[in-house]
Amino acid sequence: MIKPGPGTLLIAEPFLKDPNFMRTVVFLCDHQDEGSFGFVLNRAYEHTLNELMNNLDELKLPVFYGGPVQMDTIHFLHQYPTLIPGSFQVLDGIYWGGDFETAINLIRDGSIDVAKIRFFIGYSGWGSGQLNDELKENSWLTAEATKKLVFHRNTDEIWKDALKHLGGDYEMMANFPIDPQLN
Template identity: 70%
Template sequence: MTQILPAAGTLLIADPFLKDPNFMRTVVFLCEHQEEGSFGFVLNRLYDFTLDQLMASAEGMPLPVYYGGPVQVDTIHFLHQYPDLIPGGFEVAEGIYWGGDFETAVQLLRDNEITPRGIRFFIGYSGWSEGQLLNELKEKSWITSKGNQRLVFEIDQNAIWKEALKDLGGEYEQLINYPIDPQLN
């Protein structure tokens, strides 16, 4: 299977042998890819604190927050499926929106007008400088595929990496069973 080129909406699936502790066995959803750089969010690494522990405006809302990546870990971002209700978002892929009015999103959650199943919060993000991501792809650190709502909003964070590889089928599906360190086999 041929790798797809990175673009907004691409999933970066960590190669089973990628050792970088920030990205080992992760799936990153790219929100933007341009010549000057790229950024996205790790989908399958739960952060140690919930939204209400990080934001006073979300008091009483113990929603999960994911570790989006090692860059600007003092910022909160979100992906959602509610473009008609949360103004200011940007469509990254079909039915997947990045950002928008944070306070509106929190109020809609509080009022049960949107469900937590359709929104995902991240602390920090993953970023690549000019040419960095393309070099990592040449080094085969990442396997690429097209992002979709099912994986981006998957509740079981432990299933995302395996499911992303299963979706590719064939030889990729076999990677699920590879040990993290083949020398230990």
């Protein structure tokens, strides 16, 4: 296990029952004493970008449920720091935020690959010490993120692939039933 920090994946342990995070993978963008935040990578939201925002009719892009905090905000991760000003580097090759209008215009004119940008509604947040407590309770497994996992083409496979990324005994966990009592 690695210590949490920017660019860390939080992989929900197989039996975590919290409905917000069951079988999720969260990409941490920041982790400090005051708190932490990131985005759930593998839970598609029921609406597309054009359904959530005005004047984006042609942009029927998927939006992901970033987490239960501030569900009235849109965030994005991308791989275009030189094209989207105001971006923050989270990990080598993975950036958070930046100028939203510029990002939209770059998508519209075909300058960026939509597979290298991902939109989120809301975010996952933890107050001071909260995430560390959850890690001590073994609610999360940690791994270093990769572009392949963050921008995975098949979001339904991210949780399993993240466990496989850890290797060893964790690979077997990918096949555990949600409720072992039903097995």
